[in-house]
Ligand code: NAD
């Protein structure tokens with residue numbers, strides 16, 4: 001079967017021909033219907049050999065959806081052909097975090113080498129993929145897999161971050177999303193769907209600011225110092241109550257620290273490698289700075305329900321499996337609108 005694989009450190013991913021996998025006991029084989037391309041893929045492919053820990057060759061794609069093609073021994077309760085999304089952050093399934101559905105914070109995943117698909121295990125950018133356990137399947141029902149596959153990460157990650165800040169996002173408060181790409185354009189919609197806060201998006205690119213406005217942002221501003229003053233004005237002098245930094249660079253975190261008021265939340269969502277110095281006088285007192293990673297299984301179901309309600313939708317550009325390497329070229333060039341989706 002065909003797969004899009006990262007084969008050599010520093011080289012572009014390529015389409016290869018590999019054996020079709022067989023599901024072992026407890027596993028499920030999916031015929032992939034869609035796979036999303038995330039900026040985190042580009043991040044891991046930018047790592048030097050000494051920091052790269054995901055194995056080679058690596059079949060990419062940690063956002064996956066497919067039809068059930070084969071059930072391994074002991075798996076029951078699924079129809080062949082059923083359409084499912086894959087919950088990506090795989091854990092051990094039995095520790096305290098996993099018991100709560102928070103496999104993203106599994107206590108044993110690292111030491112037992114339990115890796116997400118596309119980030120250590122073979123991912124969804126292939127004709128078929130193995131899901132290691134049926135608890136990582138979520139039924140899609142009528143939801144179109146191509147339109148919704150990105151909800152498994154680009155939807156789930158901001159949903160988890162925003163959900164945590166909901167009690168603070170009172171009507172009239174200002175929520176800021178930095179970086180209006182795959183995750184950011186979902187963050188804008190999730191904020192509009194779940195809160196009565198004013199939503200401001202910041203991006204360097206005019207196209208991305210336009211996308212943010214198109215999907216419901218109240219304001220879209222350039223990612224620069226002057227926008228901090230603008231956000232103060234928009235918030236009646238108060239400042240931002242929650243910032244979802246989907247870039248996470250030094251420059252964006254510095255802006256985040258300057259735009260918030262006391263007791264605000266700053267979520268460092270992006271892997272931009274930046275940091276925000278936190279001390280007694282800065283950022284404002286009781287600002288909570290945190291770095292959410294992905295989300296829980298039940299939150300994924302909630303995100304899919306938001307899509308079913310028509311409250312959120314993913315802006316997508318589709319590519320064939322043969323074209324998969326171009327998705328990353330387009331991502332690198334910053335010319336994708338929303339999420340690039342590979343459709344085998
Ligand atoms: P993307 O490429 O789709 O979008 C990134 C957007 O950020 C683009 O619109 C770009 O113009 C904008 N941008 C870049 N630098 C900027 C700056 N200095 N100021 C403002 N905007 C800027 O990327 P994505 O797939 O949405 O991923 C966003 C980030 O989130 C990546 O770093 C990715 O690795 C990370 N990520 C984190 C998690 C997590 O669990 N925390 C999950 C998925 C992705």
Ligand code: ZN
Nearest residue numbers: 038040062153
């Ligand atoms: Zn991702």
